[in-house]
Amino acid sequence: QQQVKQSPQSLIVQKGGISIINCAYENTAFDYFPWYQQFPGKGPALLIAIRPDVSEKKEGRFTISFNKSAKQFSLHIMDSQPGDSATYFCAASAGSNYQLIWGAGTKLIIKP
């Protein structure tokens, strides 16, 4: 019940296309859902996050879509660019718990 299942494991998208990464969870107590972006040789960095009081959050080309009833959330990258090539992690946590539960990661490659 503590797991966050992330798919796909890897994704190749043409430049200018839409990249979509999905995550699913079971624990209905989760109330914070961040996405982290990790470039090779670097640690993950917070990209965008959502709380379940909204169904969508957009920051530039990055959008989180949240479906509370389905217990799923996804990251959409519009107009994907080669510079977006990275590993993306979804995560979730409940309340003020320190422990983020992480997805397994998606390696995204944007082909020029």
Next chain:
Amino acid sequence: DVKVTQSSRYLVKRTGEKVFLECVQDMDHENMFWYRQDPGLGLRLIYFSYDVKMKEKGDIPEGYSVSREKKERFSLILESASTNQTSMYLCASSFVQGSEKLFFGSGTQLSVL
């Protein structure tokens, strides 16, 4: 900008050695974390600390210990390194209680031979 600095980018150790991984943050953050990153497994929490001299076990504390003598510094100790501890180790810090924004270091790739 917050800076989380890990002392080594790459480290090679022998089985049975005692290994110290050091992490320093410069933003007066209360909370510090040690994660282990393995392909296909995401990030797994080893230990975290919400105050000086305080520590809490994460999901996979076995074979590890930590030390936080100063607010800015959080050390991960492998008492007797084993080959299954070969991994990428990531240190992170955060300001507020809970799981708000984490700031990560660049990681230490540890190989135990």
